[in-house]
Amino acid sequence: MKNGKNDIAIVTTILDDWGGSEELWAKSIPFLKAEGADEITLYKRRINFDHPKFLWLKAEGVKLKELLPQQGITAKIGEAIKRIASKFGLGKFTEDRAAERFYNNLKAAQPGLVIISQAINFDGLQLAYQCFRLEIPYVIVCQKAVDFFWPDPSSRNFMRETLLGAKQCFFVSQHNKTLTEEQFGTRLRKSQIVFNPVKTGAKGALPYPDTSKGFRLACIGRLFVIDKGQDILLRILSQPKWQERNIEVSFIGTGPDMEGIKELAELLGVKSVKFKGQADNIEQVWADHHALILPSRSEGLPLVITEAMAAGRIAITTNAGGNAEVIKHGIDGFIGEANEKDFDEAMEQAWTTREEWELMGKKAAENIKQIVPPLPERDFAVKVMQLIGGQ
Numbered sequence: 001m002k003n004g005k006n007d008i009a010i011v012t013t014i015l016d017d018w019g020g021s022e023e024l025w026a027k028s029i030p031f032l033k034a035e036g037a038d039e040i041t042l043y044k045r046r047i048n049f050d051h052p053k054f055l056w057l058k059a060e061g062v063k064l065k066e067l068l069p070q071q072g073i074t075a076k077i078g079e080a081i082k083r084i085a086s087k088f089g090l091g092k093f094t095e096d097r098a099a100e101r102f103y104n105n106l107k108a109a110q111p112g113l114v115i116i117s118q119a120i121n122f123d124g125l126q127l128a129y130q131c132f133r134l135e136i137p138y139v140i141v142c143q144k145a146v147d148f149f150w151p152d153p154s155s156r157n158f159m160r161e162t163l164l165g166a167k168q169c170f171f172v173s174q175h176n177k178t179l180t181e182e183q184f185g186t187r188l189r190k191s192q193i194v195f196n197p198v199k200t201g202a203k204g205a206l207p208y209p210d211t212s213k214g215f216r217l218a219c220i221g222r223l224f225v226i227d228k229g230q231d232i233l234l235r236i237l238s239q240p241k242w243q244e245r246n247i248e249v250s251f252i253g254t255g256p257d258m259e260g261i262k263e264l265a266e267l268l269g270v271k272s273v274k275f276k277g278q279a280d281n282i283e284q285v286w287a288d289h290h291a292l293i294l295p296s297r298s299e300g301l302p303l304v305i306t307e308a309m310a311a312g313r314i315a316i317t318t319n320a321g322g323n324a325e326v327i328k329h330g331i332d333g334f335i336g337e338a339n340e341k342d343f344d345e346a347m348e349q350a351w352t353t354r355e356e357w358e359l360m361g362k363k364a365a366e367n368i369k370q371i372v373p374p375l376p377e378r379d380f381a382v383k384v385m386q387l388i389g390g391q
Contacts, residue, residue, distance in 0.1 A: 006388060007039040007111040008032055011102070013124040017048040019222075020196070020303045021143035024380060025117045026053065027197045029060055031381035041109065043067055043127075045098055065105065067098040067127075096126075103130040112388045113167070114138040121145040121171075121180045125159040132165045139168045139384060141194070144227075144300035144321065145176040150183050160184045167387045170194040170380070172300040173322020194383075195376040196303050198310050198368075199282050205312020205365040206286050208358040214246035215354055217316070218289040220279070220304040221296070223255030229295035229318070229338055230261050236344045238268035245351070249273045249293060252285060286311040290357055291350070296320040297338045309333070309368035312361040316350045318343060326371055332364035 010025050029040060041063040047054055054064060106114070114131045118124040121142040131138035140163065151159055163169060163184060169191040171177040181187055209216070221228045230251065236242060237249065249272060251261065258275070265273050279285050292308035292315040299321030306326065308315050315333040317323050327333035330353075336346025353360070373379055 005038065005110065005112045006036050006385075007041070007109065008037045008384075009041050009043065009106065009109065009111040009114040010117065011043045011114065011124060011127050012117045013045070013119050013127070015045065015119075016222075017051045018053050019119065021117065021119055021300070022053070023199075023303065024141065024143075024194070024196050024377060025115055026057065027377035028381040028384070029057070029062060031375075031378045032385065035381055035385040037385065039063065039111075041065060041111070043102060043105070046070070067101050099126050099130055102127050103133070106130055106134055106136055111136065113384065115141065115384065117141045117143070119143055120149065121176060121183070122151045122155075122159050125162045126155075128166070129158055129162045132162050137167050137387065138165075139170065139387060140166045141170045142176055142180060142300070143172055143196075144298060145171075145179040145183070146227075146298040147179065149298075156184060160186055163188060166190065168192065168383070172196060173325055175322050175325065176300055192383075194380055195372045196301070196306070197375070197377045198306050198372060199303070205362045206283065208312070208361065209288060209290055211290065211354075214248060215291070215357075216289045217247065217249045217291050217293040218252055218285055218308075219249055219293050219295075220252045220285070220308075221294065221302070222253055223251065223258045223261055225257050225261065227296060227298050228255075229297045230257070231264060232295040232297075232338060232340055232343055233293065234261070234264050234268055234270055234273070235340050236347060237270045237272055239344070242347075243270075243272065247272060247351075250289065251275045252277070252279045254278055282307050283311065286313055289313065290354075291316060291361075293347070294318070294323075295338060295343055296323070299323060301326065306368055306372055309361075309364035310372075312358075312365040314350070314357050314360045314364055316347055318346075326368060327364075328367065332360050332367050 012022050014022055043065050045068045047064055047066050114136055116124045116128040116138055118141060128138055128140055169188050171193055174193060177191055225231045251273060254277060262275060291313055292304060294317040296318050301322035305315045315327055318338040319335050320338060324335050327335055329335045334346045334350045336343040
């Protein structure tokens with residue numbers, strides 16, 4: 001154990017105030033402490049210190065450190081530049097600043113282990129590389145891998161070295177693990193699958209809503225079409241056959257494409273959608289909706305799918321990330337490809353069996369119970385603490 005410490009550093013690469021990929025490390029904190037962790041420090045590029053999650057972390061005794069602190073108008077401009085640059089692989093300047101600050105903090109603190117929690121499979125590897133340079137043990141969590149988004153050629157070598165140097169790489173789906181290995185041309189022997197926590201407290205399927213006034217589908221997720229594909233769904237819903245059916249889709253969530261998605265719905269004349277904003281009570285969502293619909297272009301393994309299944313609701317979704325690893329097509333959900341033709345066919349198959357959704361949802365609840373452990377965050381914490389000092 002380095003310097004006799006059980007200190008843990010956690011790095012999260014999410015650019016938003018908070019994202020679903022942060023639930024695993026956040027909920028693991030009480031279990032890390034129970035397993036013997038002493039001081040826990042969280043690093044993030046920018047932190048909204050007034051956000052409820054960060055207020056909770058502070059109350060838990062977690063130290064919060066920004067890697068790119070900014071103020072005023074500079075912060076807004078800098079954030080915009082970072083978001084644009086990250087989409088086009090041009091974020092080297094800000095990443096170098098963050099990496100330098102992180103290196104200096106690590107060198108001074110010398111934690112026993114660092115957890116690098118990535119939004120995708122390589123957006124935190126420059127930070128992880130600082131652990132590699134300092135010979136501080138680290139683990140990497142990959143919450144998503146994207147088929148059409150590969151690492152910059154100039155960065156592949158140090159990124160591969162960083163992945164191979166980790167004590168363990170955790171992936172939320174086999175798809176993401178395999179794709180990462182293919183993108184870097186190597187097998188990651190020290191890697192395993194880990195699940196995100198399921199928010200629903202239900203011990204099985206929730207009561208199924210009445211269908212006498214039609215069927216309500218929930219499209220839950222960030223309003224961000226590159227990943228979540230809400231535009232695909234709107235084009236399908238604009239077809240006369242769907243316009244005539246007694247079906248309503250609720251878009252639940254917020255995101256940068258909110259106005260664009262609303263305007264697209266209006267342009268296409270789609271009347272069967274409602275925008276309901278963020279929802280904090282997932283069980284209430286499933287008390288009012290009959291199924292999840294998720295037309296994603298890229299995923300890890302979405303929390304909303306495991307939560308919907310745990311609540312006894314089918315998912316109509318795409319063959320993205322690990323979706324097909326937990327859903328049995330035609331038995332407890334429906335899988336299509338992320339394009340209008342194929343996803344329309346999956347929706348059509350689901351619609352023709354709509355009277356069976358309640359029974360299929362019960363099967364989904366039973367199946368997901370066999371796949372996702374009761375407390376993935378506890379299991380993750382135990383695995384992490386076993387890695388400190390090479391245990």
